[in-house]
Amino acid sequence: MRRNDTISAWRGQVGALGLSLCFLASQNAVAFNYPLQEEQVREAYFLGRTTDGEKLKDFYKQYVHYFSFPARGPFYSYVESVEFRTPYERVVLRSREKLNQYSAIEADEDYRAQSNVIVVRAMISYKLGYAGPIPPNSSFKVRVSQADPIEPKKLTTESICSAWQDCGVTVFAVVLWFDAEQFAPGAAKVKITTPDGQILKTEFDLDKLT
Numbered sequence: 001m002r003r004n005d006t007i008s009a010w011r012g013q014v015g016a017l018g019l020s021l022c023f024l025a026s027q028n029a030v031a032f033n034y035p036l037q038e039e040q041v042r043e044a045y046f047l048g049r050t051t052d053g054e055k056l057k058d059f060y061k062q063y064v065h066y067f068s069f070p071a072r073g074p075f076y077s078y079v080e081s082v083e084f085r086t087p088y089e090r091v092v093l094r095s096r097e098k099l100n101q102y103s104a105i106e107a108d109e110d111y112r113a114q115s116n117v118i119v120v121r122a123m124i125s126y127k128l129g130y131a132g133p134i135p136p137n138s139s140f141k142v143r144v145s146q147a148d149p150i151e152p153k154k155l156t157t158e159s160i161c162s163a164w165q166d167c168g169v170t171v172f173a174v175v176l177w178f179d180a181e182q183f184a185p186g187a188a189k190v191k192i193t194t195p196d197g198q199i200l201k202t203e204f205d206l207d208k209l210t
Contacts, residue, residue: 031185031206032086035115038108044088044210045107048095062209063089065190065202075196076130077140080171082190084204085119087111087180118178120144120152122192123160125171134170139195142174146188152176 033040050056064083085093091111095102122142126134137157144150154177161167187203194200 031183032180032209033088034086034180036087036091036111040088041091041108041111042104044091045095045104048092049099059092063204065204067200067202070198073197075194075198076127076132077194077196077198078125078127079140079192079194079198079200080123080125082123082142082192082202083119083121084188084190084206084209085121086209087115087117088210090114090117090119116180118180118183120176120178120190121158122174122190123171124174124194125169128169130169135195137172137174140174141191141193142176143191143193144176144178144188145191146184146186150178150182150188152178 036044047056047059063085064081066081067079069078091107094110095107098106120142122140124140144152156175156177158173158175160171160173162170183206185207186205188206189201189203192198192200
């Protein structure tokens with residue numbers, strides 16, 4: 001084989017390898033910031049401590065989608081909202097929850113302990129005055145998908161308030177735990193099915209989340 005032919009063949013192989021690596025990188029990429037750099041953790045920490053209510057409101061509305069109250073039908077439950085918590089937003093939330101005696105160093109340590117955790121959290125309540133049987137929390141189904149369904153690493157429920165407490169209604173959350181690597185760029189779809197026949201859907205544009 002002539003020298004020019006050898007060089008051309010070599011360049012072709014290198015080019016093909018480069019395309020393959022780019023393809024693999026895109027397959028493994030996530031849209032939101034992950035993993036976070038130290039300066040990004042600090043940025044999220046200080047955002048959680050801001051007194052600028054409008055700034056926080058604008059930030060959170062990217063991560064929390066609200067549903068309308070079911071006005072008609074034999075519905076006794078109400079899916080209030082669903083939240084997509086990225087690693088960045090989770091730092092912001094922890095910072096707000098621990099306003100007293102919580103440092104940027106502690107925020108970084110907490111992030112490193114669960115650096116790749118994604119949480120999808122659906123908030124659900126029963127209608128005021130509902131006196132019927134309370135179905136198990138597991139009867140409320142929350143499904144997350146992109147091109148295909150994404151199975152959570154863990155599913156838990158969180159009691160927010162009970163009817164006999166001051167809030168007057170039963171409120172709880174269905175919480176799905178994922179690894180960041182399970183998500184690709186693009187939209188993440190969330191579908192919630194309730195035992196009283198409601199089906200609610202929403203999408204989060206992961207390319208726009210931090």
